Amino acid sequence: MTFACSSRPLLVIAAVYGFSVSLATALADLGALGVAMVPVVVFLPGLLWMAGAAGVRVGLGALEVASMSVALSLGIGVVGGVALNAAGVDLDRSAWAVFYLFIVTLLAAFALLPGRDAN
């Protein structure tokens, strides 16, 4: 098994990203509409770059790694949403948590998805 890239910087970025999303959500709730999109726009090129880097290092291919990561991150978003609702949590107030969950999963999946050597 090979690893796409080191998980440490990715998790740091995930944390920064999560805090940014949380902060931006709070700003948006205060009326600064559109601010919530800032971290998405800022970090999207980073995500794409990481997908490319991951694909170079594993045989699965950058696009396949990205697609699998998307599937896993949306999956955790769905399961997280169902779990939060079952716990009686307000889904609107916890939307950032669902969003954060799938962003972290996306990044973790980039880092940890096993692949085969490129040939």
Next chain:
Amino acid sequence: MTRVAASKPRRLPDPLSLAAAVAAVGVMIVELGYSIGRDAGTGGTVCFWLGQGLIWVPLMLVAASGHATRSARLAAVMLFAVAQSVVKWLYSPLDFRFPDELAHQTTAEAILRTRHLYEANTVLPVSPKFPGLEIVTSALVSTAHLSVFTAGTIVVSVCHVAFAALLFTIFCAVLRNQRVAAIAAMIFALNPHHAFFNALFIYEVPALLFAGATLVLSMRRESPARSVALPGLLCVSALTATHHVTALVLVGSTLLCAVVCLVVRDREMALRLGAVTLAASATLSIWMAVVAPDTLHYLWSSSLNSSSRGATHWKGPATSPEPATLERAVSYLAVVVACALNGLGMLVLFRAHARNRSRGNGLLIAFAIAGLMLFVVLALRVVTGKAELTGRALTYVFLFSAVPMAVAWNLGLRECRVRLAFKMGLYAALAAMLAGFMMLGWPAFWERLPGRFHVDAFESGVDAHGLAAARWTAVGLPHGARIACDTSGCNLLAAYGGHVPAANMSSVFYAPTITPAARGLLAYKHIRYVYVDERMTQQVPLTGSYFAPDSHAGQHVRPLAPALLAKFDKAKEANRVYDDGTIRIYDVAPRR
């Protein structure tokens, strides 16, 4: 001393880049066709088909090329999915219009409004019980302050494209040949509903992604079983909470593959797929027992009541227009080509297995056996006339039959490499499948180009009048009001107004006056408002029905008599609260 200029070899453009550029031009030409359609001009249909050809041909050439890298093939497959998503978005770039999209928008709006799941949806009652699509969409809406349309379009487009990549990976695992896998992925994308229907805002789209991810995790032998168990369970759980039919198909298909792998002594794969079958069965059973107990009843009644909407080439509603003879011929040709390729591919795979060439690859044999479903579904289509049901089933059938089809097509290409005419014939056969299955799929031919309004006819039954009225009701009427309306009006009022459309109200519209019986029905169903679209007196519904359900379904040979709708103006108990000259809304609550 003479200086000899070194001649640099001319670098040809990268085939993938060239194909991407041509495909982008194709998308632009399709949009030109759509613009012509909106302006009611001529030549829009020609632009549509020319654009579709420019999208498909270069990407298919890259996918099937003998020299392309694995990444280039995958990129070609994904670019085709990107083009499909963009074309679908261009069809209606500002609003959802397809009835199922509006039903899921209703569920998403309910989650955003109540901040919890499972709020009842009278338009599609099963939708809130499988809220995966709406959970992700509403999270994006809440976090990024996007509209449901924008967030939903992003979610389904990402799912559609990511699924294409995972499908290629699945076919690589099954075929162990990246070139044939790319051909199979491109052939899958030709199935009647994939280009448009499977790019809509409907729960099947993320479900296909979750099912694809589950199959990738279970079928890739390179990934140790222990390391994929947790992600696999996650995908199965998400699939269960997203779409019933896809979850059932996953259970059935993994069971079939596991049994076949066991028979051909591929024990490792049999165990992996058996575990997926068990996990999917368990989660689906629990979900259907706890959250969605009426799912099986819904599926059974849906299959019985499934309409012949969609393709009308074989047997449609009596009021449906007939497609052009050429269109009919191409769609028949597509079916013949698909059956021929599927049958030939199955024969090749079974013979190869009999000669022990592929012993041990249980997946390949399982996919070949599952390819039989293509013949079964097409036979059902002819016998029962249920275009909607069988059309949707073909998405799942092509998941398997694309493999034998690709094997047969590739064999033809390999055997006849030197004969250009035959090679072009093979590409032409697939082009016929592309065109023919698009004609059989969605949208129906009378609304292939946007712009022309057809009363109560799916996408083309929604226009600016309906949207404006529905949006007005969101602020002008009390939330959750019960309304009697025609099919398109009901879909819009639920999605944009947050109201509750009442079923079985067609008798109120067909009565010559507001009779005591009609008055009693309005009171019994607690109807507060009646929504009237004047165009019901100008057009016959191409779908055969004005209402859902319609007591006169399939019997309309002329539009409704104007007096049937004018009666609301004359009735003392009806107070007109909205009128834009085309759509009127009456308050029919009893006066005290």
